Amino acid sequence: MMSTRALGLGPSLRKMSLTPSLARNRLIVRNVATKRAIQTESLPPSAATEILNKQRLNRPSSPHFTIYQPQLTWIGSIANRATGGALSALLYGFSIAYLVAPGTFDSTHVIEFVTGLPDAAKYAGKALLAAPFAYHSLNGLRHLAWDMTKFITVKGAYSSGYAVLAGTAVSTVVLMLM
Incomplete structure (x- = not known):
């Protein structure tokens, strides 16, 4: 009570x-x-479409990423997906090419082709392979750190993002000079 x-x-x-x-x-x-x-009220089917279109005009639209200021976190996420897709496409492309024509894409022919290229093309090719590989690998380590609840604050996300970018630059240069 x-x-x-x-x-x-x-x-x-x-x-x-x-x-x-x-x-x-x-x-x-x-x-x-x-x-x-x-x-x-009973309405014909065409009226239902008109009502729906009027309601859609009054609804707030979902914000698109183009209206936001670019941030390291979402640019890094897009770059990680792009580099992963590009590396996968390259691996699958070379594997399928080797299966279709093993005589043309064996290691001897590939080495002979690369040695015939000018030095600038060799370094450009190395850079095109090394940069996505280094970025995707280092960003994968960053995600593993996040899974272990490290660097999950905003400051930690940005500092680890800049560390990944710096590590990518250094790793790309090192891999190019090998």
């Missing part, structure tokens, strides 16, 4: 308990029926 006094429900509960159930049910039905009256 203490809780009913604190909430002020005492008189209402006494009134409901003393009212006969038939009168109580009529009271509930009358209150609910009057408060929840709904009007319906």
